[in-house]
Amino acid sequence: GAVVSQHPSWVICKSGTSVKIECRSLDFQATTMFWYRQFPKQSLMLMATSNEGSKATYEQGVEKDKFLINHASLTLSTLTVTSAHPEDSSFYICSAPGTGDHEQYFGPGTRLTVT
Amino acid sequence: GDSVTQMEGPVTLSEEAFLTINCTYTATGYPSLFWYVQYPGEGLQLLLKATKADDKGSNKGFEATYRKETTSFHLEKGSVQVSDSAVYFCALQKAAGNKLTFGGGTRVLVKP
Numbered sequence: 001g002a003v004v005s006q007h008p009s010w011v012i013c014k015s016g017t018s019v020k021i022e023c024r025s026l027d028f029q030a031t032t033m034f035w036y037r038q039f040p041k042q043s044l045m046l047m048a049t050s051n052e053g054s055k056a057t058y059e060q061g062v063e064k065d066k067f068l069i070n071h072a073s074l075t076l077s078t079l080t081v082t083s084a085h086p087e088d089s090s091f092y093i094c095s096a097p098g099t100g101d102h103e104q105y106f107g108p109g110t111r112l113t114v115t
Numbered sequence: 116g117d118s119v120t121q122m123e124g125p126v127t128l129s130e131e132a133f134l135t136i137n138c139t140y141t142a143t144g145y146p147s148l149f150w151y152v153q154y155p156g157e158g159l160q161l162l163l164k165a166t167k168a169d170d171k172g173s174n175k176g177f178e179a180t181y182r183k184e185t186t187s188f189h190l191e192k193g194s195v196q197v198s199d200s201a202v203y204f205c206a207l208q209k210a211a212g213n214k215l216t217f218g219g220g221t222r223v224l225v226k227p
Contacts (some may be wrong), residue, residue, distance in 0.1 A: 022170075025121045032212065033216050034215075041220075041222070042219065042220065043204065043217045043218060043220045044159075044204070044215075044217045045217075046214050046216075049214060078128070092159065093159070095159075095215070096214040097211070097213075102147050102149075102166060103161070104162060104208075104215060106151075106158045106159040106160070107158055108157065108158035109158055110129045111217060
């Protein structure tokens with residue numbers, strides 16, 4: 001099946017710094033990718049939809065200037081958490097629709113800890 | 116807006132017990148429904164899906180039937196194993212390729 005990778009799998013950064021998370025579709029092209037955030041023992045909340053070659057679509061309440069999304073190619077989307085704060089600590093997950101009917105493939109997630 | 120509600124966990128069971136996780140949804144139109152599973156330390160995996168009313172999704176001994184009249188998609192397994200310990204998420208999708216709306220997740224712990 002299709003594979004989506006994320007890098008890094010975990011990252012620790014200091015408050016005020018920026019962190020970039022990559023999401024790659026390894027064996028298929030994805031014009032759209034989704035970025036989710038998952039708090040401990042909670043569900044996934046959609047943050048934004050990443051669109052190749054155009055601006056991302058952010059969900060209500062998500063700061064677009066803080067969570068920068070760039071979908072530079074058909075296999076890569078990046079999420080940059082700018083000026084990170086401890087409350088940004090979370091598990092960030094990306095997904096991409098496959099070519100099959102309703103299939104969607106998830107990355108393994110990136111755990112961000114801001115100290 | 117669209118929403119998915121599933122029973123809160125944790126659900127603790129003994130091996131070979133019967134498992135049911137309730138899921139109901141609110142959405143306009145005819146969404147597709149999914150169950151995803153997240154094993155400890157791993158990413159989400161599709162467990163099963165149903166794309167229209169009365170469809171039954173099944174995989175690995177798990178089953179769920181799309182009930183439009185009750186807007187439900189309850190997950191069942193007749194005999195659970197320790198390896199079924201995971202977090203289970205019910206989700207809906209309005210159209211192929213679109214975002215998923217997830218329920219809150221239900222943690223299941225199966226004890227030997």
